[in-house]
Amino acid sequence: MMRLLALIFLLGCFCPAHNAGAEPQPYFYPFVNPYEATVMELPKAFEAKLPEEIPAREFTLRVFPKREIPGVFWYENGLVCSIARQNHRAPLIFVIAGTGANHDTPRMKKLQKAFYQGGFHVISITSPTHMDFVVNASAGLPGDSLDDANDLYRVMKLAYEKVRDKIDVSGFALTGYSLGAFNAAFVAKLDEEEKRFNFSKVLLINPPVSLYDSVSALDQLLVDNVPGGMGKFDPWFRSVFAEFASVTKGMEPGGLSGEFLYNTYKRLPPSEEKLAALIGLTFRMSAANMIFTADVMNGGGYIIPKNAKLTATTSLTRYAIVSFNTRFIDYFNEWFLPSIQAKEPGLTRQALLERMSLRSIEPYLKSAGKIGLVHNEDDIILAPGDIGYLQEVFGDRARIFPTGGHMGNMFHPDVVTAMIGFLTGKEDGHGNNP
Amino acid sequence: MGIIHERRSLAMITLPALLFLCGCSTLPEVAPGTPPPKRTFESTVKGDKPQMLDVSDSMEGFNRGTYRYNYYFDEYFMRPVVRTYEFIMPDYAEDRVSGAIDNIGDVGNFTNNLLQLKFKAAGITLGRVLVNSTAGVAGLWDPASKWGLERHPEDFGQTLGHYGAGNGSYIVLPILGPSNVRDTAGLVAGTAAFNLVGPAAWVNDSAINTAYTATSSVDKRHRIPFRYRQTGSPFEYDLLRMLYTMQRENDVAN
Numbered sequence: 135m136m137r138l139l140a141l142i143f144l145l146g147c148f149c150p151a152h153n154a155g156a157e158p159q160p161y162f163y164p165f166v167n168p169y170e171a172t173v174m175e176l177p178k179a180f181e182a183k184l185p186e187e188i189p190a191r192e193f194t195l196r197v198f199p200k201r202e203i204p205g206v207f208w209y210e211n212g213l214v215c216s217i218a219r220q221n222h223r224a225p226l227i228f229v230i231a232g233t234g235a236n237h238d239t240p241r242m243k244k245l246q247k248a249f250y251q252g253g254f255h256v257i258s259i260t261s262p263t264h265m266d267f268v269v270n271a272s273a274g275l276p277g278d279s280l281d282d283a284n285d286l287y288r289v290m291k292l293a294y295e296k297v298r299d300k301i302d303v304s305g306f307a308l309t310g311y312s313l314g315a316f317n318a319a320f321v322a323k324l325d326e327e328e329k330r331f332n333f334s335k336v337l338l339i340n341p342p343v344s345l346y347d348s349v350s351a352l353d354q355l356l357v358d359n360v361p362g363g364m365g366k367f368d369p370w371f372r373s374v375f376a377e378f379a380s381v382t383k384g385m386e387p388g389g390l391s392g393e394f395l396y397n398t399y400k401r402l403p404p405s406e407e408k409l410a411a412l413i414g415l416t417f418r419m420s421a422a423n424m425i426f427t428a429d430v431m432n433g434g435g436y437i438i439p440k441n442a443k444l445t446a447t448t449s450l451t452r453y454a455i456v457s458f459n460t461r462f463i464d465y466f467n468e469w470f471l472p473s474i475q476a477k478e479p480g481l482t483r484q485a486l487l488e489r490m491s492l493r494s495i496e497p498y499l500k501s502a503g504k505i506g507l508v509h510n511e512d513d514i515i516l517a518p519g520d521i522g523y524l525q526e527v528f529g530d531r532a533r534i535f536p537t538g539g540h541m542g543n544m545f546h547p548d549v550v551t552a553m554i555g556f557l558t559g560k561e562d563g564h565g566n567n568p
Numbered sequence: 569m570g571i572i573h574e575r576r577s578l579a580m581i582t583l584p585a586l587l588f589l590c591g592c593s594t595l596p597e598v599a600p601g602t603p604p605p606k607r608t609f610e611s612t613v614k615g616d617k618p619q620m621l622d623v624s625d626s627m628e629g630f631n632r633g634t635y636r637y638n639y640y641f642d643e644y645f646m647r648p649v650v651r652t653y654e655f656i657m658p659d660y661a662e663d664r665v666s667g668a669i670d671n672i673g674d675v676g677n678f679t680n681n682l683l684q685l686k687f688k689a690a691g692i693t694l695g696r697v698l699v700n701s702t703a704g705v706a707g708l709w710d711p712a713s714k715w716g717l718e719r720h721p722e723d724f725g726q727t728l729g730h731y732g733a734g735n736g737s738y739i740v741l742p743i744l745g746p747s748n749v750r751d752t753a754g755l756v757a758g759t760a761a762f763n764l765v766g767p768a769a770w771v772n773d774s775a776i777n778t779a780y781t782a783t784s785s786v787d788k789r790h791r792i793p794f795r796y797r798q799t800g801s802p803f804e805y806d807l808l809r810m811l812y813t814m815q816r817e818n819d820v821a822n
Contacts (some may be wrong), residue, residue: 206802207802208636209636209639209796209797234800235800236800264800265800265801265802266800365614368617368619368620371620372620372814375811375814375818376818379815379818380822419801420800422801422803423800423801423802423803426802426803427802429605430802434605435605435606436605436606436607437605437606437607438596438605439596439598439602439603439604439605440602440603440605441598441599441602442596442597442598442602443596443597443598444596445596446632446633446636447594447628447629447630447632447633448594448595448596448632449594449595449625449628449629449632450802450803450805450806451621451622451625451628451806452609453803454621454803454806454807455609455612455613455619455621455622456607456608456609456612456613457803458621458803459612459613460607460612464607468606468607469606
C-alpha cells in the first residue's frame with residue numbers, strides 16, 4: 135500500500151542522475167510523448183552517472199524565532215535545509231526546489247549530487263510552496279513572485295550564515311527547477327539590489343513563463359482528463375487505484391525506485407489521459423497542501439474559520455476535502471488577489487498577473503549575461519509561443535532540448551553537461567573551478 | 569498484510585495508556601460569533617454523495633494522537649534500529665532473512681486461504697512451505713516462486729471480510745499503524761492462533777520467540793518504504809486512512 139501511496143503522491147518527484155558518456159552522441163530521449171516523458175524516469179542506460187554517496191547533511195533554520203507554530207503542525211520544528219560540502223575552496227550554489235517539493239525529494243538529492251560532482255558546495259532549499267516553508271519561513275501568502283523571492287533570500291542568507299565557518303567559498307551561484315527556476319530569476323534580480331551574494335551564474339531549469347498560465351494548465355490536465363468530469367473523480371480514482379494495486383501486488387517491496395515505476399508502467403501502460411490526469415492530480419494536491427497551510431498560518435478565513443484553533447487531534451477531513459476541491463485559480467481570485475490588493479491598494483488583477491510572469495523582469499533577463507536557461511520544447515507547463523519567447527530573451531544562453539517533457543530529462547547526460555557547463559563556464563561541463 | 573508479530577502484544581499494553589494521553593476532541597475551537605470561512609464544505613462539495621476521504625473514524629481524536637505517537641516511535645526508535653540493521657547486514661543477508669520470515673508467514677496464509685475455501689491457493693501455499701522449508705533451507709531461499717508457486721498472502725482480517733464482515737471504524741494502532749475494527753479483530757485472533765498452534769508453539773523457548781519477534785519487526789519495517797511526512801501534506805493522516813481503507817477493500821475482494 136505504501137508503494138502505491140508513494141507512487142501517487144510522488145509521481146512528479148522521480149528522476150535519475152548522471153554524467154556525460156565518453157563519446158558524444160546526438161541527443162536521444164526515449165519518451166517522445168511529453169506526458170510520458172514527464173512521469174517516467176530515464177531508464178538506467180540513459181542516465182548520467184552521479185556519485186552514490188556525497189557528504190551531505192541537514193541543518194535547521196529558525197527563520198522567525200518568535201513565531202508560534204500552531205499545534206496542527208506539531209511535526210514542524212524549523213526549516214530543514216541540506217548542504218553538501220567540498221573539502222576545498224569552491225563556489226557555493228543554492229538550489230531551489232519546484233512546486234510542493236522539499237529539500238530532500240529524490241530530484242533535489244540528485245541535483246545536489248550533480249552540482250557537487252560539478253565542483254560546487256551545494257545548499258538545497260525547500261520550495262516556498264511546500265508546507266514546511268510556509269509554516270517556518272513565509273512572511274505572508276505564498277505565490278507572489280516578489281514576496282517569495284524575499285522569503286527565499288532571507289532563508290539563503292541565514293543558511294549561508296549557518297554554514298559559512300565550515301566552508302571555503304570562492305563565489306556564489308543559484309539555480310532551481312520548475313517553479314524554483316522562476317523563483318531563482320526573481321531572487322537573482324533582488325540580489326542585484328541587495329548585493330549579498332553577487333551571483334556569478336544563475337541557471338533556470340524548466341521555468342514557467344507565466345506562473346498563472348502554467349498552474350492553470352496543470353490543473354486543467356486533471357479537470358480535462360478525468361472521464362466524466364470532476365464529479366466522477368472518486369470512481370475514477372478508485373479504478374486507477376485498483377489497477378495499480380493489481381499490478382503491484384505481486385511485486386517485492388523494497389522502495390519506490392524509478393525502476394519500480396518503469397516496471398509498473400511496462401506491465402500496465404496507462405493511457406495518455408491517465409498520465410495527464412495523474413500529473414494534474416499531483417499538482418492539485420501540492421496546491422491544496424499549500425493553500426490550507428497558508429490559511430492556518432495567516433489566521434484563517436479562507437478554508438478554516440478565522441482564528442480557529444487546530445491541534446494535533448483536530449479532524450482535518452472536511453478541510454482536506456475542501457482544499458482538494460480548490461483550484462489554484464480559486465485561491466488566486468478569491469483570496470490571494472484581494473489580500474494583495476488590501477496591502478497594495480490600486481493594484482489591478484492584470485498588474486498582479488504580470489508580476490507573476492518572467493515578462494515582468496524581461497529587460498533584466500535579457501541584459502544579465504550570467505543568467506542561463508535549460509528547457510524542453512515539449513514541456514507541458516509552457517503555453518504556445520513560450521519557447522520562442524524564452525529563446526528570444528535568453529539568446530545563446532538558452533539550451534533547448536527537443537524532447538523531455540517537464541523535467542523528465544533532467545538527468546540525461548546531455549542535460550547535466552549543459553547545466554554544469556553553463557554554471558562553470560566550461561563547455562564540457564566538468565570544470566572544478568569556475 | 570504480512571506476518572503476525574508478537575510486538576502487537578506490546579501495542580495492546582500501550583494502548584490504554586495512550587487513550588488517557590490523547591484528547592478525543594476533534595472539532596476545532598472557534599470563538600463564538602466567528603463568521604464561516606469563504607469556502608465551506610457545504611459550498612464547495614455539491615450534493616451529499618459520500619466523499620472518498622470521509623472514512624468512518626469514530627475515535628478520530630485518539631487515532632490522530634496515536635498517529636503522532638507512531639511518528640515519534642518510528643523516527644526515534646524504529647528507523648534508527650532499521651538503519652543499523654541495514655548498515656550491518658549485507659543486502660543479500662537481508663533478503664535471506666525476509667525469505668525465512670515470509671516462509672513462516674506462509675503458514676498463516678495457508679490457514680486463511682483454507683478458511684476462505686480458496687483450495688487452489690491453499691494448495692499452492694502448502695507447496696511453497698514444503699519446497700521452501702526443504703529445498704529453500706527454511707525459507708532462506710524461495711525456489712517455490714521460481715517453480716511458479718506464487719505467494720497468496722491472506723490474513724485473518726481478509727478472511728473475516730470474505731465472510732461479509734464490514735470494515736468497522738478506522739483505528740490507528742500504537743506502533744502497528746493503520747487498521748480498522750475488523751482487521752484488529754483479525755489481528756488479535758491471528759496472533760492468538762499463531763501463539764497457540766503456529767511456529768511459536770513448536771519452539772518452546774522464549775528467547776528464540778523473542779528473537780523471532782524482534783527480527784520480524786525489523787524486517788517488516790525494512791521492507792516498507794513508507795516514511796512519515798513524505799507526502800509533504802498536512803492531510804497525511806487523511807490520505808493514509810483513505811488509501812488503507814481502499815487497499816483493504818481490494819485485498820478482501822481479491
